[in-house]
Amino acid sequence: MNPFPIAWASLRRNSFTAVLFLLIVALAVALGIAISAQERALRVGSARAADKFDLIVAAPGSHNDVLFSTVYLDPTAVELLDPAITRLLFEETEADFVAPIGFGDAIGNDPVVGTVAPFVDHLSGGLAEGRLFAKVDEAVVGALSPHSVGDELEVSHGHGGATGTDADAAADAIEAGEAVPGGDGDHPHITIVGRMQPTGTPWDRAIVVPIEYNWVAHGLGTGHLPEDTHIGAPFDPDALPGLPAVVVKPKEVAAAYGLRAAYRTPQSTAFFPAEVLVELYALLGDATAIMSGLTLAAQALVVAAILAGVVAILDLQRQRFAVLRALGASPLFIFATVWIYVAAIVVTGAIAGLALGWGAAAVVSDLLAQSTGVAMRAEIGARELSLVGTLVGLGLLLAVVPALIIYRRPVVDALR
Amino acid sequence: MPGLPLAVSGLRLAFAGADVIDLPALAIAPGTLTVLSGASGSGKSTLLYLLSGLLRPDTGSIAWAWADIALLGESQRDRWRRKQAGFIFQNFHLIEEMSPLDNVLVPIWLDRFSANAKRQRALDLLRQLDVPAERDSVAKLSRGQQQRVAIARALIGDPSVIFADEPTASLDAATGETVAAVLQRLAREDGRTVVVATHDPTLKTLADQTVQLDHGKREPAP
Structure with missing residues (x-):
């Protein structure tokens, strides 16, 4: 089976809403990435600055x-x-x-x-x-x-x-x-x-x-x-x-x-400057861990809200899915179509958010470097990729919910 | 693909304690056009959904040749429809964001990843039905053309049985007559079994058999 053409058509049917959902995911991800990358840039930059002060x-x-x-x-x-x-x-x-x-x-x-x-x-x-x-x-x-x-x-x-x-x-x-x-x-x-x-x-x-x-x-x-x-x-x-x-x-x-x-x-x-910085970073580290947790929670809420929106949008297309069932589509096909629909929004939004967050962190790093004189370079590291990976994983897992809801809709009622 | 014979016996479907369909027997020969007729609420669409396996009866058998689809599970009935049946709807139910060609290929994607092998057949069907395949969206076609795309979609898998639910109801008289003629040709010339739920008198006149329903029961032929 090949549910991709149907999922793509469904995305195009409500393209404005799909793009809006995608942007919301991208902005939520970008916020988390920017904070995380910026915090590390600040830490690495300040540590490098102190290197020569033995x-x-x-x-x-x-x-x-x-x-x-x-x-x-x-x-x-x-x-x-x-x-x-x-x-x-x-x-x-x-x-x-x-x-x-x-x-x-x-x-x-x-x-x-x-x-x-x-x-x-x-x-x-x-x-x-x-x-x-x-x-x-x-x-x-x-x-x-x-x-x-x-x-x-x-x-x-x-x-x-x-x-x-x-x-x-x-x-x-x-x-x-x-x-x-x-x-x-x-x-x-x-x-x-x-x-x-x-x-x-x-x-x-x-x-x-x-x-x-x-x-x-x-x-x-x-x-x-x-x-x-x-x-x-x-x-x-x-x-x-x-x-x-x-x-x-x-x-x-x-x-x-x-x-x-x-x-x-x-x-x-x-x-040694490093020992003072380590103490500061330890304090900063606790705050970062809390911020990362809050960011991930906020992103998860965004994804959950979007999934609820997706259910509403796809419910408007229930007749399309009923027709597919009448043509012989298995419930698995409907499930896969809806899952791909959601996954496309979440994954594309997350990738866009990664790029957006990186760009935002780079701009903020430049501004901070100009104002403090401490050279900083925002980079995407394992922590940011892990943040995005967790969100995408969560999104793909939660995408099962609308997929289950849509594929359980009675076929005949939607056809009438 | 030659049509399949149908033998229905003791078919009953109840909803909220009341019979919706009560059909002791029905036989349909291959290569014939059968019309299910009746007033609104008579149960003609419900019977069509039962015969196509979209609904499962409370009791009775629906034997398409060797396969009693009343005994099959949901996924087996899905598979039976994919392999043996084509479906045509009153409002066509095409996917507007797709081209006429892609709409015709949709049933292929339900089963296979690539539809390339059926692409030429789809183009041939659209040509035979006089539909411009090159349009980027079916929304740009006339209603008559859209219904012909839906017919091509129903035929792409070379099915033995064609189900049609009010296929001419939303068309003007002339276009309706054309579609009715196509359905008759599918039965008579191609040898498929065509079952149509309709109140269209044109289709009734073309039918080999008319099943008149009233409150889910078959009325005796006049």
Whole structure:
């Protein structure tokens, strides 16, 4: 037997309703897929962004705040790390490099972050253009920064705050190794000398300056002896100011755990970004499981409602099915025709929903990536396919119900 | 395919305690046109459905040659209709979303996946009945053409028996006469057994046998 031509004709008979049912299934599936794919894109993107921040040492307090400030450049008020701890970190032999991180300034909406050249090189994996900063008034920009190599910029204190004053005098003072005139609030001009490779982090939009620039701009000295004009390590242990965070690149895995344990003291805390993210993901995971369950339940209700609609639609075609019985169609043929009718709507709707959900997640990922700077790519994985598979399976199973209802309709009554 | 003889005996069907059909005996010879006639509610359509196996009698036998379909289960009666019978309805009951050709092939799809083997026969039938096969929908045909598509559909399986329920009732007089002539030809020339429930006087005049019914009982021939 071949029920497909009859099922196709029945779909065409009520094509508007069939398309409407299909769209409802597609939208219900797309919603679930978009949420699921987006959640994973967010998780994977945020984890990748933290990859290069091996170990973070900061003042005791919220790990989340330090993580969000340091990795995602979402500044929050954090306690400053005791310079004594920073001194100890710079003396660590188990670290490849120790990178002080300073933030709080901006050019427009782009954050200005202070650190040392080895960390820029580590984060970027080599520059895409130009060179690393070699002087206090030089900077490199992230891959997505609108600024070009050679641009000269004026930094404002705080995000979106007022621009500094007497900037040139401050730059001269730094060059001369003298105290910056005006103390807090004077920001020398900076010149862009290099561009980083894409990192998939908010650092892609940052303007990265020597840490000395941050200190000078906030009236904290240069971190070096007055006559010392070089930038980066070694610093003068007695001239180091407090820092929001320090990123440490341990030489080995064992060293990483050793350092983390060593700097969990009453004066400091040390953590791997991954461990903080795992805790966040665990919370997110519970919410995701609940959302996935609710989504599937909502989709099942949609399918059930559509099946009820299908029964009503096909009941209007009961005479057609009665005629088929009169022509010799077996009940199995009628059953198969109705089942194929429903399956076509559910399967096509689910496939369309998968594509629609993927597209929606991709658009949302792009928008989120633009607003957060964290690179995200929405992908369809096993979880989404399983979600669609479960819904399709449920739909095909529930399609038995209208099939049974229609094929049990009395033939002769419908023929009269 | 040659027609089948029918022998009915002791046929009774009751609904809500009242007899709907009470037919002690009926014989139909192959190659004849038999008309079941009577007023509305006389039971002529019900008898047609009994003879075609769509309804099962409470008692009695309906023996088409060797097969007493009153004894068969539902799926066996479905199979008997697929193999031995063709059906024509008052309102044609074609599938409007299909072409005339596909409508003719519907009975083939009830049994087989591919209807390719019968495609040429379907085209021949439509040509013989003067129906344009190339139209994309039967809805674009005249009512007379639609009924001829329904006749082609009934003939595609080369059945021994043709059942027709008021086949001319919704046609104008001229078209009705054409359809009546086709039915007569199916019996006389092709040798099929044709059973028609109708009140159409034209068909009665062409019939080899008329079974006049009143409240489910056969009235004596005038």
